[in-house]
């Protein structure tokens with residue numbers, strides 16, 4: 001395994017990890033006007049052996065602004081054309097953008113390995129992230145649904161802490 005940090009500032013870090021012919025791209029922190037996602041394409045094209053798969057782990061992105069989103073869209077278009085990509089740990093920041101921007105994960109239908117869903121217990125004032133796959137979100141009959149879980153502290157049902165309809169519309173659009 002070889003880990004390269006492509007960019008590191010006080011608010012953003014871009015890590016690229018290669019094992020054999022598979023890579024992982026892991027952006028952390030803030031994607032804004034100071035992020036330099038342009039370093040990723042040369043990095044994935046410079047691997048030996050050539051990459052056969054790139055996992056893009058989005059679980060550590062905490063904030064994006066319009067400049068960062070623009071840079072993201074330009075980059076992801078080139079990356080998804082260059083190598084098969086799987087997106088993991090998609091959080092509500094990306095789902096929110098994807099409901100407005102159809103090319104948020106490239107021009108083709110994206111492969112999404114997992115989502116991070118935000119839940120909240122009003123009783124304990126507790127925020128909980130659940131990592132779920134498309135299979136977890138599928139129901140046996142009919143459209144996808146957001147599963148419900150008990151609070152690990154008080155056992156009352158957790159509330160889904162985001163826009164359920166938008167999440168489900170996005171999930172149905174990529175399933």
Ligand SMILES: [Zn+2]
Nearest residue numbers: 121124151154
């Ligand atoms: Zn609780």
